[in-house]
Amino acid sequence: MLWVALHLPQLSLQALPWSRAGLETLLPVAVVEQHRLLGANRAARALGVQVGQSVATALALLPQLVVQPRDEARERAFVATLALALAALTPKLNLQASGVLLEVRASLRLFGGVRCLLRRAQAIAHDCGAHVRLACAPTASAAWLLATSGSVRRRTLQSSHCARQLDRIPLGALDALLPLTPRQTELLQALGVQRLGELRALPRAGLQRRLGRALATTLDRAYGDASDPRPWFAPPERFEARRELLQRADDAAVLVAAIGALLPALGGWLQLHWHAATVLSLRLRHEHRREPVPDTVLRLQLSTPSRDIAQLALLWRERLQRHALAAPVYELILALEASVAHGGTPGELLPTAGGEGQGHAALLDRLVARLGPERVLRFEPLADHRPERAQRGVPVTETLRVPAEPPPGAPPRPAWLLEPPQPLASDALGRPLHGGLLRLCSRAERIEAGWFDGGLARRDYHVAEGSDHRLRWVYRERRADAPGNQGGWFLHGWFG
Known part of the structure; x- marks a missing residue:
């Protein structure tokens, strides 16, 4: 087996709503938990704010700091959305509190090897608005340790090389798999144990008796000496993804960028279910003024079922550019209304850039998105000689x-x-x-x-x-x- 770990080191920040790409680097933002800063973005750190400071200290240093409380439900939703997008690489996914684990041994040949697959995973995460730290190893626990420990070399394919990499990891990184109790920490400090290799070198009987069987089992799973069963991620039966905006959007460019972060999850959902989209809907929730503004619902009906994310993004851009917003938007909800079974596109001996039928269908969908369905018509014959x-x-x-088609001889x-x-x-x-x-x-x-x-x-x-x-x-x-x-x-x- 070969596992790829995608760790989100700043999940509390990345799960926050954003209006446009790059805003998180310009606006100083910090996430707070129990009156302490759990995370701060680059703009806040550049102005003197540090993780671990109290809220009062941070606001005294930077009065314009935007303070957001930690939202664990939003973090879980962000990880689930990322997992759906990564389902385009493999159906075997395991969710962690701050990332996703993928078993990719069966997908290596399809994507051209480990390096190509890792680049693809990095690109998918970037499209979802996530900054991840990748690692790969023969075991799931080893891949997660390499990703969360900050190790310089995080890619290993052989078990022997993986063991040497794990031996160099500091003991504190073990909290990502099994948090140590204060008693266990004091005992290990007394023994002078600082790295996993030193912990593994201790006598097994004494290690289990003094530190517990769970710690020894965790080490065995990381080094591949024991099985490491993992529950697979089960996608929802119905696709619906939402994205909240930090600033109210009144132009189509912001909405197009927000939809682009949701479409990779739709592509992964369609691949997991072996389906292709036929009807999509987008609900725009508006900011209320003196009177409540009802939600705007836009529908996108495809002439040919598709799960091409690039095509769907282009169609939504055309659709939004010709739609006048009734009021600023603060949240988007993308839903799949109808889909059909789709086993994939048959291969060709000499593949072309795009089939004639696919190009014609894509052109029709783009015309409908730009002009509206009432202006793009096809002829239907009627039973009349006139x-x-x-x-x-x-x-x-x-x-x-x-x-x-006309009858023959007409x-x-x-x-x-x-x-x-x-x-x-x-x-x-x-x-x-x-x-x-x-x-x-x-x-x-x-x-x-x-x-x-x-x-x-x-x-x-x-x-x-x-x-x-x-x-x-x-x-x-x-x-x-x-x-x-x-x-x-x-x-x-x-x-x-």
Whole structure:
């Protein structure tokens, strides 16, 4: 087995809400627990604030310091969101209080080796807004010790090399696995034990009798001498992620950045469930003014199921840029409303940058997100012979009830119809004129329909070519009251 540990050394700070990337480095912020500073960001530390100071001392040094109480529930939610995003690498995840453990032995070949996989994990954590310390080792406890102890070399693949690395770790780092009692700490100090290697060198019988069996078992699990069973992370049955903003957002750029931190978790959830998204919703909670402002709910319906995070981020950006906010936003909730089973994309012998169908679907989704579903239509055929009533426009997000392909042997029909048809002049011989004499290129297609609804149409259609060599779709009315049973000419459509 090979374990990768992602430790969040500043989880209490990273779990706080942020409005935009980089704000945490400009605004001095500190997290407080029991009137002491549990954490302080770089901007606060640069101005003299230190972890462990009292709140009164810190505010005396820096009156503009933003003090936030520690929120353990928000920290757990942040770790769970990070675990969902990391599920894109492996389904075997184990949650810790301040990070995530991944068993990645079966995923090495898929991602191109350990180095590529670690870079991928680092990128996923960065997209989620998390600054992590990575380590890998043959055992879960060893990987977690290497990540939390601050060791310089945190990557080891062999058991023998891992044991040498663990021997150099200070004894205080063992608190990440098993906090020592004051009595155990005093006894080890009396024995002069300062590192794990020295603790492991003590006689096993005396170690268990004086310090307890749990400490000896913890050491064995870290060194690989005992099994280390871990409960796997179980993803929720329904995906919903929220992100609170530290400052109220009134422009789309801030909202796009906030959604970008939630989409990796959606991608991991879809991969764990072997699904692809079809309908997403985004709830924007507004800041109340004199009167309560109702939440804004935006829906994103995909023409083709997808779990491509880059595509979803692009669609949400297009959707938000054309939406006017009713009031500043202080929280976003991203939810998956509908999804379908999706086993992945079949591979190709010579893979291309993007398949023709996938590119067409992505273009349609982007047009819908930018223009709105009511402005991007596809044609649905109807049971009517009259061309103006033989089809109707429906949103591309809806499924056609009947196939759009014409029956075999059907006469040609243009996609561009004029509404209403344009009357044409004719010469002395009754031939149609449109910028010159039109040459009829097809036999007449006679249509007589509409007697049942009062819209009777009696026409003879032709494909006609003009002097500009463009093809037109023209018809001549057949009227019972006209001499020769013929009426005027009309231009009804253009061929592409």
